Amino acid sequence: MPHTPIAARFASAEAAFADQLRAKGLKNTPERLEVLRTIFSRHAHFAIEDIVAEMRRRGRPASRATIYRTLSLLAEGGMIREAVRGNGYTHYEHVREHHDHLLCVHCGAVVEFVSAEIERIQDEICRRHVFTPLSHSHQINGLCARCEGRRARKASRP
Amino acid sequence: MPHTPIAARFASAEAAFADQLRAKGLKNTPERLEVLRTIFSRHAHFAIEDIVAEMRRRGRPASRATIYRTLSLLAEGGMIREAVRGNGYTHYEHVREHHDHLLCVHCGAVVEFVSAEIERIQDEICRRHVFTPLSHSHQINGLCARCEGRRARKASRP
DNA sequence: CCTGAAACTGAGACGCAATCTCAACCATGC
DNA sequence: GCATGGTTGAGATTGCGTCTCAGTTTCAGG
Numbered sequence: 001m002p003h004t005p006i007a008a009r010f011a012s013a014e015a016a017f018a019d020q021l022r023a024k025g026l027k028n029t030p031e032r033l034e035v036l037r038t039i040f041s042r043h044a045h046f047a048i049e050d051i052v053a054e055m056r057r058r059g060r061p062a063s064r065a066t067i068y069r070t071l072s073l074l075a076e077g078g079m080i081r082e083a084v085r086g087n088g089y090t091h092y093e094h095v096r097e098h099h100d101h102l103l104c105v106h107c108g109a110v111v112e113f114v115s116a117e118i119e120r121i122q123d124e125i126c127r128r129h130v131f132t133p134l135s136h137s138h139q140i141n142g143l144c145a146r147c148e149g150r151r152a153r154k155a156s157r158p
Numbered sequence: 159m160p161h162t163p164i165a166a167r168f169a170s171a172e173a174a175f176a177d178q179l180r181a182k183g184l185k186n187t188p189e190r191l192e193v194l195r196t197i198f199s200r201h202a203h204f205a206i207e208d209i210v211a212e213m214r215r216r217g218r219p220a221s222r223a224t225i226y227r228t229l230s231l232l233a234e235g236g237m238i239r240e241a242v243r244g245n246g247y248t249h250y251e252h253v254r255e256h257h258d259h260l261l262c263v264h265c266g267a268v269v270e271f272v273s274a275e276i277e278r279i280q281d282e283i284c285r286r287h288v289f290t291p292l293s294h295s296h297q298i299n300g301l302c303a304r305c306e307g308r309r310a311r312k313a314s315r316p
Numbered sequence: 317c318c319t320g321a322a323a324c325t326g327a328g329a330c331g332c333a334a335t336c337t338c339a340a341c342c343a344t345g346c
Numbered sequence: 347g348c349a350t351g352g353t354t355g356a357g358a359t360t361g362c363g364t365c366t367c368a369g370t371t372t373c374a375g376g
Contacts, residue, residue: 025351025352026352026353027342027343027351027352027353029342029352029353029354031353031354032353048333048334062354062355063354063355063356064333064334064335064355065334065335065336065354065355065356065357066353066354066355068333068334068335069335069353069354089332089333089334090333090334102283102284102287102289104289105292111287111289113283113287115279115283117275117279118276118279118280121273121275121276122276122298125260125271125273125298126260126298126300129260129269129271129303130302130303131260131262131269131298131300131301131302131303132300132301132306133298133299133300134263134299134300134301135298135299135300136296136297136298136299137295137296137297137299138294138295138296138297139294139295139296140280140283140284140289140291140293140294141291141292141293141294141295142284142289142290142291142292142293143289143290143292144287144288144289144290145287145288145289148288148290183322183323184323184324185322185323185324185371185372185373186372187323187324187325187371187372188371189324189325190324206362206363220325220326221325221326221327221328222326222327222362222363223325223326223327223328223363223364223365224324224325224326226362226363226364227324227325227364246334246361246362247361247362247363248362248363
């Protein structure tokens, strides 16, 4: 196993997960480890089906129940989070530095954005409402430059 | 702040809805009108079940299918919008001035908030990405004061 | 007013993501 | 050994939301 940045993050995630499990008196099982590895080895955004498929491909299949359970644990531990809801099922993503999403409703493109200022204001709002934030989703739906251009070119209704 | 002219908005919503239906060659039925009235007569936020229950109480029951269909039409016409997703089912709300939501993941309570500053930053972000915003959802999930207190009390005796 | 084509409704079947159940299965400590 | 207590997976279950289709209603044009 080479010492790349990816491998490093990978290892620390494994360690963090192990700690979390130990702290709760839960067991560090091959299945759980494999879910973690599958997620962190490649996917930035992913749906459950991606994980199911990839684990099967790797010859380490796990049941949906186990994957859902592990995903909950990982989300609890702050290593992944629900990213985008809509269109039927939920997408997750690694937790990296925080960011939000622009979603093109026409072509489905996703652009990430970050705004420290928005984060700050959110905290302020939560304080004002005596509310303990756990997560948030901030998603702007609209048209990316290309799709907007394409639509403008077409004649629009009167 | 002036008192909201509920009756006026009500009438204009009916007219707007009628126009929308006519424009699409759809029919203005008692069921549709009743769904509109039920929504606008009281509910700021509501789930489908609220509408089902209230229409039954009023002696004008409608099937879930009809209600879902009408809700889609109203959303299309911009009179209501999906407000909060999570905890299983979707909440809708009237379209009024814009605002966003705090959702208590424990008891399901919803608090609204507005931030002109956040709106401004969003516009700025869209400009920077040459993105045409159509709608957005901004939702902070966490624990309201009451649920946080309850949890803290419980945690003190594991 | 009629009348018929087209749209609408309701009951229930269905689809589907997510959750739950439970018996068999470890891993660990005594 | 074997008892304890968490884990797994297959499949059942839940529950929101959508779809189907036969019977009903609307409304423009006669």
